[in-house]
Amino acid sequence: MPKHVGEGSGSTDAALDSVFHALSDPTRRQVVERLGQGPATTSDLARPFDMALPSFTQHLHVLERSGLVTSEKKGRVRTYRLATQPLERVDTWLAVQRARWTRRLDQLDALLYDLKEQQR
Amino acid sequence: MPKHVGEGSGSTDAALDSVFHALSDPTRRQVVERLGQGPATTSDLARPFDMALPSFTQHLHVLERSGLVTSEKKGRVRTYRLATQPLERVDTWLAVQRARWTRRLDQLDALLYDLKEQQR
């Protein structure tokens, strides 16, 4: 069982696992992009793709299981919506990484400055 | 062959595929977090994980193929460094999504405002 080496529980968060996994496929990323423009039905979402409907629906299932989208069925039509919280979680994780390497660069900068001062 | 539905080529970018895939695993995310604190050798990186070394090295290969890390061998020691550009690409993709759903919410806001004005 791996032990935590980073900050917080985010890095081992199963939710981040599934969100990154969901976004690792171009079809699913394009679905997320489309839903950013507003809700859409299964047929609407599937239309641009040259893929069998059951294959495409599997991608929607992956997105829903990861929490990136939610769906609601009315009659025979299922409508999907983007759920932004998982994307915000990815954003938070990235911000923590950026702060980390930026801090390191700042420290390197300060070190170089000190070395230059000593050489005067 | 899926046709583009989103903006730009980013969503179908194979590089984004592999970056998101690399980050979909908790072990690899922890490696990225550790490298944010500075370069480290294979042994350094592997130490916190209860995993056979060849298994762990495969994770490093996935990270390197995705471009998230680079490595350099000196003697028998291989040192890894974080390469931040792929994380910036993820950040860019997220920013585009956020702008998209924020724009949609702004439009919805404006619409509601207009409807309320009409009811006066």
Place this chain on the structure above:
DNA sequence: GGGATAGTTAGGCACATGCCTAAGCATGTG
């Protein structure tokens, strides 16, 4: 030069993934 250290390569296994077709179900329409 032999042993230790750091890492690599090869092959295997169980399971996951991403596509397919076929068949079926629920709802809507003329």
Place this chain on the structure above:
DNA sequence: CACATGCTTAGGCATGTGCCTAACTATCCC
């Protein structure tokens, strides 16, 4: 009521993934 539409479920297949052990190679050190 028969047909159309929207979607679901089931099963299959080829490939990929994430772990393992065993054996090996390259480098370092006493």
